[in-house]
Amino acid sequence: MKIYVCVKHVPDSAATISIRDNNRIEEKITFLMNPYDEHAVTEAARLRGQIPGAEVIAVCVSGPAAENTLRSAMAMGADRGILVCADRRLDSMLTARALAAAIREDGAPYLVLAGKESIDAEGMQTMFRLARHLGVPAATHVVKVLPEAGGVVVECEKEAGSRDVLRLTAPCVIAAGRGLNTPRYPTLPDILKARKREIKKVDLDQLPMEKPAGSMEILSLExxxxxxxxxxxxxxxxxxxxxxxxxxxxxAKVL
Structure with missing residues (x-):
C-alpha cells in the first residue's frame, strides 16, 4: 500500500525576507520543509509500521532547489520522493491538480498526508482541492490517526479544545495539525542514507491533467x-x- 506525503518547500520563518519587484520575495535565503509537513512525514512513517507492505512516498511541487526538502523528508522516514518541477509560482488550484496527477501516475494511494497549512501562504486550500481531484474524503487539523480495516479513524481539533472523531474510508487525505505528534528529526546516518534514495523528477507541463478554468495571482506584497x-x-x-x-x-473592539 502506498502512503503519499505532500511536502512544501518554504522560506525559513527565521530568515530576513525582502520583497522584490513588488510581488515576490528574495529567494537567496534559507528554505526548508513546511513545519506542518514534518508532522505529516513523521505520522506516515509511523503508519507504515502498522500497515503491512506500506511504502511512504514524499511528493513536492516546486523548483529544483526543493530536492533538499525531499531529501529531508526521506531522512525523516519517506522511502522515496517525487519532485514535480515547476519554473513558476503556482496557486493552490494548479498545485492540487499537479499533486493529484503525480500521485495517480505513480500508483494507487491508500493514504495521502500533508500539513494542514503552509507557513508562507496559509491558504489551507490545497489539501481539500487535492481530495476533490482524487475523489476521496478529507479531514484537516488532525491530531490523532488510528488505522483500521479499510481506512482510518481520525480526531480533528476544533475551537475551544473540542474534537471531531471521523471515520474515513481509504483512500483519503489527512491534513496534520501540530498536536498529531512530535516530528522525528533525522540522525546523521539517516541524512546520509537519504542522499542515496530515489527522487523521481517529473516536469509540470508533462503531467496528464487539465488546467483549471481560473487562477489566482499575487498582485503585491507588503x-x-x-x-x-x-x-x-x-x-x-x-x-x-x-x-x-x-x-x-x-x-480594541474585541469584546
Missing amino acids: PVSENRVPREITGDAASMARELVRILREE
Whole structure:
C-alpha cells in the first residue's frame, strides 16, 4: 500500500525576507520543509509500521532547489520522493491538480498526508482541492490517526479544545495539525542514507491533467507594519481589570 506525503518547500520563518519587484520575495535565503509537513512525514512513517507492505512516498511541487526538502523528508522516514518541477509560482488550484496527477501516475494511494497549512501562504486550500481531484474524503487539523480495516479513524481539533472523531474510508487525505505528534528529526546516518534514495523528477507541463478554468495571482506584497504603543495600567487589581476591559471593548473592539 502506498502512503503519499505532500511536502512544501518554504522560506525559513527565521530568515530576513525582502520583497522584490513588488510581488515576490528574495529567494537567496534559507528554505526548508513546511513545519506542518514534518508532522505529516513523521505520522506516515509511523503508519507504515502498522500497515503491512506500506511504502511512504514524499511528493513536492516546486523548483529544483526543493530536492533538499525531499531529501529531508526521506531522512525523516519517506522511502522515496517525487519532485514535480515547476519554473513558476503556482496557486493552490494548479498545485492540487499537479499533486493529484503525480500521485495517480505513480500508483494507487491508500493514504495521502500533508500539513494542514503552509507557513508562507496559509491558504489551507490545497489539501481539500487535492481530495476533490482524487475523489476521496478529507479531514484537516488532525491530531490523532488510528488505522483500521479499510481506512482510518481520525480526531480533528476544533475551537475551544473540542474534537471531531471521523471515520474515513481509504483512500483519503489527512491534513496534520501540530498536536498529531512530535516530528522525528533525522540522525546523521539517516541524512546520509537519504542522499542515496530515489527522487523521481517529473516536469509540470508533462503531467496528464487539465488546467483549471481560473487562477489566482499575487498582485503585491507588503511587509507587516507594527505600530504598537505600550501602555501602562496602574492602580489596584480591580481598577486595572476595569480599565483593561474598557480598552478591549472600546478601543480594541474585541469584546
